Each structure stands twice: as C-alpha cells, then as structure tokens.
Amino acid sequence: MTETHVEAQSVYPPAPEFAANANATEALYEQAEADRLAFWAEQANRLAWDTPFTDVLDWSDAPFAKWFVGGKLNVAYNCVDRHVEAGNGDRVAIHWVGEPVDDARSITYAELKDEVCRAANTLADLGLRSGDRVAIYMPMVPEAIIAMLACARLGAMHSVVFAGFSASALKARIEDAQAKLVITSDGQYRRGAAVSLKEGVDEAIAGLGDDSPVEHVLVVRRTGIDTPWTDGRDKWWDETVPNASTEHTPEAFDSEHPLFLLYTSGTTGKPKGIMHTSGGYLTQSSYTHHNVFDIKPETDVYWCTADIGWVTGHTYIVYGPLSNGVTQVVYEGTPASPNEHRHFEIIEKYGVSIYYTAPTLVRTFMKWGRQIPAEHDLSSLRLLGSVGEPINPEAWRWYRMAFGADKTPIVDTWWQTETGAIMISPLPGVTECKPGSAMRPLPGISAKIVDDDGNELAPQPDHGEHVTGYLVLDKPWPSMLRGIWGDDERFKETYWSRFAEQGWYFAGDGARYGTDGEIWVLGRIDDVMNISGHRISTAEVESALVGHSGVAEAAVVGATDEHTGQAICAFVILKSSAHGGEKNMVDELRAEVAREISPIAKPREIHVVPELPKTRSGKIMRRLLRDVAEGRELGDTSTLVDPSVFEAIRASK
Numbered sequence: 001m002t003e004t005h006v007e008a009q010s011v012y013p014p015a016p017e018f019a020a021n022a023n024a025t026e027a028l029y030e031q032a033e034a035d036r037l038a039f040w041a042e043q044a045n046r047l048a049w050d051t052p053f054t055d056v057l058d059w060s061d062a063p064f065a066k067w068f069v070g071g072k073l074n075v076a077y078n079c080v081d082r083h084v085e086a087g088n089g090d091r092v093a094i095h096w097v098g099e100p101v102d103d104a105r106s107i108t109y110a111e112l113k114d115e116v117c118r119a120a121n122t123l124a125d126l127g128l129r130s131g132d133r134v135a136i137y138m139p140m141v142p143e144a145i146i147a148m149l150a151c152a153r154l155g156a157m158h159s160v161v162f163a164g165f166s167a168s169a170l171k172a173r174i175e176d177a178q179a180k181l182v183i184t185s186d187g188q189y190r191r192g193a194a195v196s197l198k199e200g201v202d203e204a205i206a207g208l209g210d211d212s213p214v215e216h217v218l219v220v221r222r223t224g225i226d227t228p229w230t231d232g233r234d235k236w237w238d239e240t241v242p243n244a245s246t247e248h249t250p251e252a253f254d255s256e257h258p259l260f261l262l263y264t265s266g267t268t269g270k271p272k273g274i275m276h277t278s279g280g281y282l283t284q285s286s287y288t289h290h291n292v293f294d295i296k297p298e299t300d301v302y303w304c305t306a307d308i309g310w311v312t313g314h315t316y317i318v319y320g321p322l323s324n325g326v327t328q329v330v331y332e333g334t335p336a337s338p339n340e341h342r343h344f345e346i347i348e349k350y351g352v353s354i355y356y357t358a359p360t361l362v363r364t365f366m367k368w369g370r371q372i373p374a375e376h377d378l379s380s381l382r383l384l385g386s387v388g389e390p391i392n393p394e395a396w397r398w399y400r401m402a403f404g405a406d407k408t409p410i411v412d413t414w415w416q417t418e419t420g421a422i423m424i425s426p427l428p429g430v431t432e433c434k435p436g437s438a439m440r441p442l443p444g445i446s447a448k449i450v451d452d453d454g455n456e457l458a459p460q461p462d463h464g465e466h467v468t469g470y471l472v473l474d475k476p477w478p479s480m481l482r483g484i485w486g487d488d489e490r491f492k493e494t495y496w497s498r499f500a501e502q503g504w505y506f507a508g509d510g511a512r513y514g515t516d517g518e519i520w521v522l523g524r525i526d527d528v529m530n531i532s533g534h535r536i537s538t539a540e541v542e543s544a545l546v547g548h549s550g551v552a553e554a555a556v557v558g559a560t561d562e563h564t565g566q567a568i569c570a571f572v573i574l575k576s577s578a579h580g581g582e583k584n585m586v587d588e589l590r591a592e593v594a595r596e597i598s599p600i601a602k603p604r605e606i607h608v609v610p611e612l613p614k615t616r617s618g619k620i621m622r623r624l625l626r627d628v629a630e631g632r633e634l635g636d637t638s639t640l641v642d643p644s645v646f647e648a649i650r651a652s653k
C-alpha cells in the first residue's frame, strides 16, 4: 500500500472543542428531516420581515418556485440597518484592504448604513426605480458592495459583471438586461499598475449605438487616471453620493421580488442571466453562512477571497456575512501583490478566523511553498473553506496543515450560481470529513446521484473503476434560481429537461457515492469547463475563435491541468486565405479570445489542424479531442466519419 493510498482513506472528525461550541449540531439534520418546510420557516425567521409570510413554499407552477409566500422584506435593511438598530453600529462590517500596501479603510455597520442610504438616494435621483436593472463593473472596493446594497434597498436588480471581463462581454450583459445605469470606476489596480475600466464601459455603450438602454454612468474615482467623459450621461460618485442624505426609508418588497441577475456560462455561446429573488435567497445565504462557517459575529473575522463578480462574492461577501452582522476582510488585489506573503500578512494583521478560498489558490500557495505561511502567525484561523471545483486530497491536507496547524476543520462547499447558496458541505462541528469529498447535503437540502434512468447509484469503494452518475437536486430549495432572464424556455430546457419525468434539477455535474454514502463531485459532464474555478463554456470560446476572420472552424475542450483544474485547449482549422504564419495566428487568436471574453478564457494551447473529428451527424467529438489534449490513447472512434483525421491532429501537436 502506498502512502497516498493510506492517507486517501483517512477521515478527519471535528475537534471536540470545536464541536462543543459549534452553531450547528446533529440536531439540525433531525429537525430538517422531521419537517422540511417548518425547518425552512424557522430559518427564514432569522431575518426581519416587514410582513410575515403565510406559506413556506408554492411549487404548484414548477419549476418556477415561490418561497415564503406573501412575506415582505427589504434585503438591505436586513444586511445593514437591523444590526445598527440592535446596538451593533460600532462593529466593523468591512476591513477593506486595497491592493497598494497601506491603502486600507475600516467601515462600521453604522457607517455602512449611511453610505448605502446616500447611494440609494443618489440612484433614485438618477431615475432608478424598483425593477430596473443596474450593471456594476467594478474592482473590489467598498463602493461596489455599497452599490449592490443600494440597488437592493430600492428593489432594483444589480447585474455585477466581473471587472476582468472585456468590453464586449460587458456590452452583451448590458444589452440582455437592458440596464439603465452602469456603476463603474475610473480604473483598477492590477499588480501595482492602474488600468482603465471606464474606457471599457464607454466602448460597450458605444457598441450598443442608438439602442443603448444606458441613461447614466456613475464613476467611482479609484486610481485617478485620465478618464474619457460624456457630459450629462456620466457622473462622478464622489461628486454626487457624499452630498446625498443619509436618511432613506427602506421599502418592503415581496419575498419573490427579483434581487439580482448574474450571468454565467451555459453550453451555448450566449451567457445566461441567472435570476435570484429576495426572501428565499437571503434565507439560505444567511442560514448556510451561519452554520457552515460557524459564524460568531461578536468575535469572528471572516474573509472570503472571491470577487463580487462571481456568485461566491454575492452570497459569501455581501448577503450572507452582512445579514449575519459579522466583521469581514475585503481585499482588492491579487495574492502575489506586492509579494506572495500578502494573504498571510492580512490574516495576521486582522486576526482572520475564517478563511474561504478556491482550490486553485491553495495549489498556487502549495507551489510557492510551505515556508511562506510558516513565517506568519496564523493562529487566529479556526475554520477553512473551499469552493469552485473539487479539491484534490493532497491540496486539502496541505491547506489544513499550512493554514490550520493541522487542526482546523475544512468545509468543502459544493454549489453553483444557480443554486444561490451552499447545498452540499460538511457541518464543521459534526461531519467526519474525507479530503476531496463535499460529503452530504446540508439540513433542509436534498440531492441524489442517479443513473441515466434516474435510479439512485449505490455507494462505491474508494478504489478501482468508478461509475459516474448525475448529481440531481430532487427537492426545491429557497435560494434556487427563479429563471433565466427573458428566457423561460431555456430555463426549463437547461435544468429541468434531463429528468423531466421526475421533476428534478440537473445542472451538469457528475458524481459518485463513496463507501459511507458521502458525495464525491467529479466535475462537469456537459460542455462547460472549469478553469481555476471560473466557469467558461466551450461554445463561448469557440465562437470567439470563429469570430476571427482567419478561422474556418474551431473546437475547444477542457484538459486536466495540475494548477488550474482544467485548461483550455483549442483546435482550429484556418481559412486558406489566412496568412501571416501559424505562430502569429496562434498569438493573435489567444489575444482575440482575451478581448472577446476575458484573459482568463485565453486557451493554454491552440493547435492548427487540417480537420476536426466529427460524427456522422456533424457533432464534434470533444471526448476524443480531450484524449488527444491529455495525451491518452484514443477512446472509441467507431462513430467517426474519418478516423484518420487523428494522424493529422497528432502530427500538429
């Protein structure tokens, strides 16, 4: 037996001291099991409702759910005012740490309330009304969070677009949502340098031409760099918001009032506007944050390293932590700025007790070496979290060792943009963890692993060949997406058609049960790739590639990558008219993808090939391209039109 073999089987029970003080105990499972809806009603009642709900769930119009029917609340009030009214206005809500060293600012809940009210008044002055859409394209500055909360306060929907996305990605999102307002900054810091963000906004709006829905652009002065300006349309944040009143009465909105849109990649090139609503989303965000991260608002300092451009930032930087009134760190920059010590210095300086990050970053820290964390006092840490992709057992153990002195629990949390909040995860004071497994659905959540026909899979031993099943959610949950913006058909087709007969939700992950019935998520089984925890569809990259005049056809696959989980491999056929040499063309295409989507979507490799492997019905056989990309023996080629294409593809590698 090899060492990894032995270790792979070891189980990590919670430390007795941790279990003794944990927010969640075994009783939570029993309670949820006994009466699921009563359980969710109790969780919803952790929030402040202006009008109590009369029914917990209306599933009569499935798959369109209504949770906490008849209830009314204001989400921003729940995240901010409530804590001030409870006497906790002096507690720090956000320790903000800028990328430039020594650029930092701490904001109490009372200050946050004033800022959110000012911003809400400013947005209302700019004509924003309940139900309107606002695009937020910003770096990780406090104003981004304030802007989101101001929208929530007014009942307007925010659509946060990751500031690493290109102008053309921003344009598509503004257009689809018909956003009236864009909130942005002059620029952002990227590894020490200030780069423009506002230019991208102008380019996006210009691209929309006369049909642009954008009435105003509100611009935070972050870097002070030169900024193009359109008088009348553009307003500086620092010339409007600080002048607005700190008095703003929050209006209570229906529990099903839309809260936000967040665009995510699907299996086609067009991103989907995932829609979340108020009461159910906030209930599950708050409940999972409290129990999975064992939040003690009086003493904890929590840090989630995500960006607000992704759902993790929405749920576990904005709505979960703030609804629970905890103190958190928000960091603007990258982990290596100005050097690899940055995260550890922040943990040490602020006494971070809960740290939530992605496996790709853990693997980066591993690569940088054990001596870096070892130089810092990390003893404040008491809980670690992981999200975004399966965490390999080796990284799991290293994370616990290097960050957690081999003592802290790790919660490996499985969820999606569509699920809104954590679904499958250990409870840190209860679960005996197996490194690499997200373990079990949380109390109140139901998930199953099934075969093609919907039969539940049996537990499988740790070793040998595994049968992969479909991970399905067989009961509705409060923070579930309520639809795809403007496309009910696509919503039904994408998530509810695979197991339509059973009425189950399927969003693309393969999984298996382990020996004790725990869940091992194996990754996407559709055409969506996971690059360092970022979701990018093969179709999106393909459409960026074929958008180039020199490309005739393109096929993209995600190949296993030691650092990023998966890496993008593209195979392209060039038009005979394309010239300038293959090498130049490859560089140009990589730049094109960065421009069209984002630098994170840049293919690791692009192979120029004479032909692509296709089935008789013309479908590209990505499975075989993945074999090629990963240097494996080819799988079954019998359905190919012309198996010999692989000789040529191999030769081009």
Ligand code: WT7
Binding pocket: 264, 310, 311, 312, 386, 387, 388, 389, 390, 391, 412, 413, 414, 415, 416, 417, 418, 438, 507, 508, 509, 521, 522, 523, 524, 530, 533, 534, 535
């Ligand atoms: C996809 C969702 C959830 C917020 C960040 C990503 C993968 C996520 C895990 C995990 C294994 C995971 C899945 C999922 N994923 N967390 N703990 N273990 N896989 O949100 O962009 O909507 O992506 O990320 O494949 O479907 P997202």
